[in-house]
Amino acid sequence: MDRLRVIGPVAELEIFTPGTPEEALAAIRAAPEGEVAVLAGGTDLLADLEEERSRARRIVSLRRLPWRTLDWTGPSLSIGSTLPLRALELDPGVRSRLPGLYEAVHAVGSVPLRHRATLGGNLARSAPASDLIPVLLALDAEVELFAAAGVRRLSVDRFVRASRVTAIAPGELIRSIRIPEARPSAFRWQRVRLANDISQLAVAVALSPSDRRWRVAVGGIPPRAIRLAEAATALGTGAPAEAAVRRAGEIAARAVPLVADRRASEEYRRRLIGTLLARAVASALLPREGVG
Amino acid sequence: MTERRLVLTVNGLAASLADVPAGERLLDTLRWRLGLKGTKEGCRTGGCGACTVLVDGESSLSCLTLTHEVDGCAVTTIEAIASDPVGRSVRDAFEREGALQCGYCTPGFVVALTGLLKERGRSAPLEELLDGLQGNLCRCTGYVAIARAVRAAREATA
Known part of the structure; x- marks a missing residue:
């Protein structure tokens, strides 16, 4: 027992495991703001607590809430916020109908990490390096927020405000993420290490079967992943010519704010954009059973 | 609470x-x-x-x-992984192939591979198993023997 280590001042940290969303909101409300942390998978939260980036004295765990769901309704998919990423990855429908989402989920951490990590947790955290937010942007995903007064929906684009800043209000929890339609899509990233690493840059693309237009999003940039409307327009409708792909890459490289850090130089990141965009478009156009 | x-x-x-x-x-x-x-x-x-x-x-x-x-x-x-037939096959494969050097990463590899084989079933391609172990690091860099053990464990449980 002498080597037992615990996070933070032991006596002060408490954990609640409510069984209903209402009880969860009550447990959150009862603690002073800034002193409560909501626990989904915990893959980031535990490090935050240990390194004292979080001042939480109360943890509210969502593991007993009935939100580990995956529901296809026609072409649209609703993903419960506390569903482990691994379940999303192993769903055959996700792999064939939303290949970009599959690729992004598969890129997160490692298999054991994905058994605990959740889409809701990734969105609530909104790290600039998130590999999931770019693909959610390219798929026009919506966040469904649960509150005592009812449910509201807003696009991921509006939900993510800045680095680790979201539009979630006090008294709200992410209940689900809705993707409106199956889309040919792809996610491409570059890293120093294949697994358990942060992408130097990441590009997600999707082609909507309803309006035949592309969506392009770039992640791994400050302060948050963004959609690139002009680059998407340059891709035209349907399968683009090689020159259009190149032009879209050039537009994207000019439009995106980039930094140099220990993972990559600014110039390297700028060059990556066109390369990853071209690879993603080519992959999205590969014939796949059941897409569109 | x-x-x-x-x-x-x-x-x-x-x-x-x-x-x-x-x-x-x-x-x-x-x-x-x-x-x-x-x-x-x-x-x-x-x-x-x-x-x-x-x-x-x-x-x-x-x-x-x-x-x-x-x-x-x-x-x-x-400690109990070998009480499961799949876990025993994995442990035996690591032993037979000499898939360890200092041994510190071995329990993690054996447990992770057991979980993968149980989750993905007998037909999981070798590439998927190797890909699924990318989160396990061997600081001795003994990956060649570990990959041999993964192949052997897959064949033993197939």
């Missing part, structure tokens, strides 16, 4: 734990409370896979798991 009693099934036996602090990690509960030191502490941040255990049959990083979060769950560590 923090002081409540937790009941876990660890390696097939009920473990009733009182006064577990909210911030205690499963890794520390296993090693220091239950004396199961086969589960290794590597990076303690989810980056190396050395602390992998099975929670209800699924591989999990015990360094990123609060013990309170697995209340009521079944935890399997390297």
